[in-house]
Amino acid sequence: MLLPDGTVAPGAKSGMEEEFLLEALRWMMKSRLYDQRVIALQRQGEFGVYSPGMGQEASIIGSAMAVDPARDWMVPQYRELMATVHHGLPLEVITAQYLGKIGPARIPDGVHVLPTQVSIAAQLPHATGLAWGLRLRGQDSVVIAYIGDGGSSEGDFHEALNLAGVVKAPIVFFLQNNQWAISTSRRVQSATRSFALRAAGYGLEGVEVDGNDVMAVYDVTSEAVARARGGGGPSLIEAVTYRMGFHNTTDNPSRYQDPKEYEEARLRDPIERVQKYLAALGLWDANREAALTDELRDENDRALQLARSAATPRAEDVFANVYQDPPPRLVRQKAELLDGHEA
């Protein structure tokens, strides 16, 4: 729909009006600026291992803008941080998690987001159960669950999509095909021509979309959300994009990635094409970009500062949040730790 050169495909009409697109651009830029900032901090030893979403901002933001934070639920993997922030999770809270904080990293009550999931695809059965349960509880909520091309090889992916189809759970599985699972390329991951095709095997709707086109991502996700809410069942969306960063801050793509591929991906940058499109309409220029960049950097830095200054964990937090009523053994182990800690 929105082509890499910033023009709209002939005859295409998005549900995203200009003002809404400016809002999307703001979030996409916020995401990239945050990635750049925390990667720098990680290199300085001030931030934990981090997986940036660079290059995937249209998928991350376009999908998040299609769900309603007031009633819908978001189930992340971990490469869509700014989607969870768009869904109501304060940036300082998710940042505190990366800094190893405990209390300050708790998702606030009323925010419909589940924790990030490091055990790949394990969140998908949870998401199916959540969507199914919300319907059983009589709510008109929809769940959006994130996964990658690598994660789609896991058994949990298959089991979760299969169950969702059977119980007609109101859920949208949003697969970001960024072409890489650490160093394993999409070609090695699966012999399927398209991950979206797999939907047919589970009785789901399957849609493939240009994951670098925020308008198209928003439109197909909105359709899938409406279908799920209306009782039409689950969907699998494959957003075809490219990981312009690395798997995480420990990774080194120069060992396995063809630089030409990266250069080609840069030409399809999801942010630049929106900026070009808006510039042609007279809604974007270098001054506006500079001003918004400053504003977003300040916003991100405020969140970083809040997370840094939030309470640091204490020894007793080792035992926090394991059971509502800890067994006597745990009570004793905690006392032993605290005795030793004070001595």
Add this chain to the structure above:
Amino acid sequence: MTQRNIVEAINSALAEEMEADPRVMVLGLDVGKLGGVFRTTSGLVERFGSDRVVDTPLAEASIIGASLGLAIAGMVPVAEIQFLGFTAQGFHQLGPQLGKYRQRSRGRYHCQVTIRAPFGGGIKSPEFHSDAVEAQFVQTPGIKIVMPSNPYDAKGLLLEAIRDPDPVLYCEPDRLYRAGRSEVPDGGYTVPFGKAAVVREGEHVTLVAWSAAVELCMRAAEKLAAEGVSATVLDLRTLVPLDVETLCAQVVKTGRCVIVHEAPLSAGFGAEIAATLMEEVFYDLDAPVARVGAFDVPFPAASLEDYYLPSVDRVLTAVRRTLES
């Protein structure tokens, strides 16, 4: 007074709790019209409908993982895994996911989920059906592990499990499902977790067991009585939480202890019991603590299971050796 076997006791707990709490639902393989392969859920789908008694696809990880999500949505799922040995195909969702979710979410979410699973040998079922893998889950903190041995406890512990805000693995001794009826009251009562039961009092040795091994120890104690040896039989009822206090008190009373379980010996939960006794009451022991378990081989063909599983004779041998030292 109502007499029930373990199958009927479990069915009674499920039906009463579903009646009392509309959030409670049952899901798993063949739990609907069939009533489960052991008929523990018999009659529930007719009474509560297919939204609350759900035949799921044959996929353990999603039965357990979806239960976690259902709980976050506000339901109270009671999932059946057809046999405990098949939790291997959903292990990551049970121990690592259910067990860690409260901690990983910094306390924002908890999982009021019960996973029921029959297990154990003695019914000539093939291969993986019989595996006693309860100790594997002791190494995944965050879940409670419940091992009823009789109809009364089966109902009371199941009601306690369903109402517990944390995830519970509830293991059912399939060999004893229909072994006999005893008094199981109508109406809700609970048996608290972490309270071991002294099911027989003796003076010379304390037999420590859980689940079907309790019945084995009771038969061994009868034989010992004929030889003039009086044995205490202690039913731990729950492995997590563990009733260290009663365990130690009952072993100190006799000064001798034999632990009996159906799982393979090495790193079975008996090792944990023995180590605990070493730490807590070593100087009150009159003999080394002995263990009787299954052998450290995969569960053999059904034709060999009587050789593999702990037997009354093997318990008697261990007791005699303990008494001699």
